[in-house]
Amino acid sequence: MKTIKNNKFTLVALVLLTLGLYSCTDKFLDEEENYLIDSEGYFNSEDDYYMALVGAYDLLQATYVNNLLGEIASDNTLCGGESATDVVGFQQIDDMTHTPVNANLRDIWNWMFAGVKRTNYFLEFQNNIEFDGRVQMVAEVRFLRAYFHFELVKWFGGIPIKDYANALEGGGKRFSPGDETSIPRYSVEEVYALIESDLIFAANNLDYTAPQVGRVTKGAAQALLGKAYLYQDKFSDAANVLGNLIDNGPYQLIDDYSEIFENDGENGVESVFEVQYSDGEGAGFGCLQCSEGNVAVGFMGIRNHTGPTFDSGYSFNVPVQSAYDAFNSDDLRRDVSILDIVAWAEETGATYVEGYEHTGYYNRKYLPRQGDQNIGDQNLTNPNNYRSIRYADVLLMAAEANNRGSIDDTKALDYLNQVRERAFGDSSHNSSATGAALTDAILDERRFELLGEGHRFFDLVRTGRAAQAIEGFVPGKHELFPIPFQEIQFSAGNWDQNPNY
Numbered sequence: 001m002k003t004i005k006n007n008k009f010t011l012v013a014l015v016l017l018t019l020g021l022y023s024c025t026d027k028f029l030d031e032e033e034n035y036l037i038d039s040e041g042y043f044n045s046e047d048d049y050y051m052a053l054v055g056a057y058d059l060l061q062a063t064y065v066n067n068l069l070g071e072i073a074s075d076n077t078l079c080g081g082e083s084a085t086d087v088v089g090f091q092q093i094d095d096m097t098h099t100p101v102n103a104n105l106r107d108i109w110n111w112m113f114a115g116v117k118r119t120n121y122f123l124e125f126q127n128n129i130e131f132d133g134r135v136q137m138v139a140e141v142r143f144l145r146a147y148f149h150f151e152l153v154k155w156f157g158g159i160p161i162k163d164y165a166n167a168l169e170g171g172g173k174r175f176s177p178g179d180e181t182s183i184p185r186y187s188v189e190e191v192y193a194l195i196e197s198d199l200i201f202a203a204n205n206l207d208y209t210a211p212q213v214g215r216v217t218k219g220a221a222q223a224l225l226g227k228a229y230l231y232q233d234k235f236s237d238a239a240n241v242l243g244n245l246i247d248n249g250p251y252q253l254i255d256d257y258s259e260i261f262e263n264d265g266e267n268g269v270e271s272v273f274e275v276q277y278s279d280g281e282g283a284g285f286g287c288l289q290c291s292e293g294n295v296a297v298g299f300m301g302i303r304n305h306t307g308p309t310f311d312s313g314y315s316f317n318v319p320v321q322s323a324y325d326a327f328n329s330d331d332l333r334r335d336v337s338i339l340d341i342v343a344w345a346e347e348t349g350a351t352y353v354e355g356y357e358h359t360g361y362y363n364r365k366y367l368p369r370q371g372d373q374n375i376g377d378q379n380l381t382n383p384n385n386y387r388s389i390r391y392a393d394v395l396l397m398a399a400e401a402n403n404r405g406s407i408d409d410t411k412a413l414d415y416l417n418q419v420r421e422r423a424f425g426d427s428s429h430n431s432s433a434t435g436a437a438l439t440d441a442i443l444d445e446r447r448f449e450l451l452g453e454g455h456r457f458f459d460l461v462r463t464g465r466a467a468q469a470i471e472g473f474v475p476g477k478h479e480l481f482p483i484p485f486q487e488i489q490f491s492a493g494n495w496d497q498n499p500n501y
Contacts, residue, residue, distance in 0.1 A: 307350025
């Protein structure tokens, strides 16, 4: 069975050259990015559509920085790195001192909008020709558009959307130079309405089994839809769609938690959706999003490590002592999620160098492994997939929706305890909490189960707990990140900055 991960090598370069959809730009609507061909020269064969589909998938790889910063911004980790000036934008986000002038936040804005533009290009010409499988491709593209929009709305709030009414009906329209001065920022509610529309279509037109490993499935669409509902406190809707997925989907928890994050654990029975990475084309620091590998993995590696199992890296995103101590000592997930580097060195004879803000711990889930056969800089081409949505996450989201929506605490407890039984290897650690105590237990469980996977900051924000957990967090400000300064300038007063920036 072919995979998007491997197929990309022959297709993506041609996609990027012919569609003109990619550039290492510093403007939201780059006037040099003029879309080199039109519908008369493209979208006239099934291969054209397939190549454009691969091009849309490709921007998922740029979400490595979103996932990395979703931890760094939280109470789980410190920024780390070599020094206080190593990737200043990361350091500022960790310290909650970020401003609209932040290169890394601008990367998130630019790269996610690049993904939106690629999906809208496909959707603009989705009806040019008919062929078997076209509707499925459209459904995949609408999932991808929802994915990019979901990243944008959770980071920045309301965003500009071209031809919003048409988009709600499943159409797409490419941004053009000048749109930044006329297209409004749509409200958070309106952005979520579009996300829901795209995901409902995707879920209704996809199967649980994908035609290629790595492509979107019905389960991925249902899971992201449930997550979008949960982020809006639409608990009944979330419980319904996630419950349907649990009852009818093909997913299950694997027995051994430690297997999930190894190469052999990719795209397994617990995986609902993964961002596919490879050890193919490398990149340089001038264009990190050009890498086919998971750049975040090298960034989180052990500084100057020599020893077995792991390759070295740049020592970013280091877990803090309080995160390690929060685990029950019987919890099998602790030592899979967090590497105690002192104990590791004593056990194996490994050596390492302490980086900035050294805590003694590393994010073991995404440490670079030896033998990955990286091409070029091993720190920029790691093939470790990002497990974007796991079945355990689905169970915990369903538990939260049932509990916080006052729908069914019995069902919520069952979902929670399925995750805990895997974590401890027995049922003696099962919870019996109800009501508010069960809410706390579920949210704590999300921290333990998903530590190091980029969800923690947004879980704290959406549940109103960020100010109590994150040092320097200012309520009424830090729930959102600032729109990049340049984008506000380009809009010539059309877009307002987020509050208190």
